[in-house]
Amino acid sequence: MNFPQLQIRTTDAKLGLNIVNAKQTIKQPKATQHIEQPAAILDLETTRGIMKIDSSQARRDIGLIGPLESASNFAAEGRKKAMQGIARRVREGNQMMDIAHNQNAVPSIAKQNTFPHKKALGIDFIPSVGSVKLDYEPAKLDINVQTQKPIINAQINKPVYGYTPGKVSGVMMQNPTIEIDFIV
Structure with missing residues (x-):
């Protein structure tokens, strides 16, 4: 006796990621100094x-x-x-x-x-x-x-800080599929 069969085939989804790394820059300028010794x-x-x-x-x-x-x-x-x-x-x-x-x-x-x-x-x-x-x-x-006494004038310069945030975006490379076949 033949039994009816049910065949199911699936394809997995493939997800791709586009990643842009974050960029961070820090520069510390030297202190501005003026020293005078009378x-x-x-x-x-x-x-x-x-x-x-x-x-x-x-x-x-x-x-x-x-x-x-x-x-x-x-x-x-x-x-x-x-x-x-x-x-x-x-x-x-x-x-x-x-x-x-x-x-x-x-x-x-x-x-x-x-x-x-x-x-x-x-x-x-x-x-x-x-x-x-x-x-x-x-x-x-x-x-x-x-x-x-020496005359010392020192000015501390603030650091120059730059930051570009990163991005992550998802791309569907392959959509998932389900195929169901019914065989009698």
Whole structure:
């Protein structure tokens, strides 16, 4: 016996998708900066050093003296020699007065005047050591520094942001079908 048959054939639907991706852009511009460094204020105060040199004694030692001092020295030396001459003549006169008691007075006076006195030999440093006097007052230096703070101006720039949304659209690539056949 033949039974009636029912045949069903189906075709699946095919769905296609059109996808456009979203686009996003972000740019961060650099910050705008202005930096200024003012120069430090530098204040220097100096006091000059003072050097005093007194070489008057050294000049005297080598015979370089001024006219007033030279005249005074020559007058003193002349006075001294004159007094020595007077004393010598007084002494010789006294010896001559005593000629009656002293028979060798004339040869003794002659001997005193003809033979000079012995001088000591030695080394003299001209000018004498320590005759130049030095006095020094050192210089003074005062330094004052005033630092200046830097001037910083910074401006932050906002990010540049761009966004294009994506799209998804469906397309039916194949429609579904159902075929039913009835066979007896």
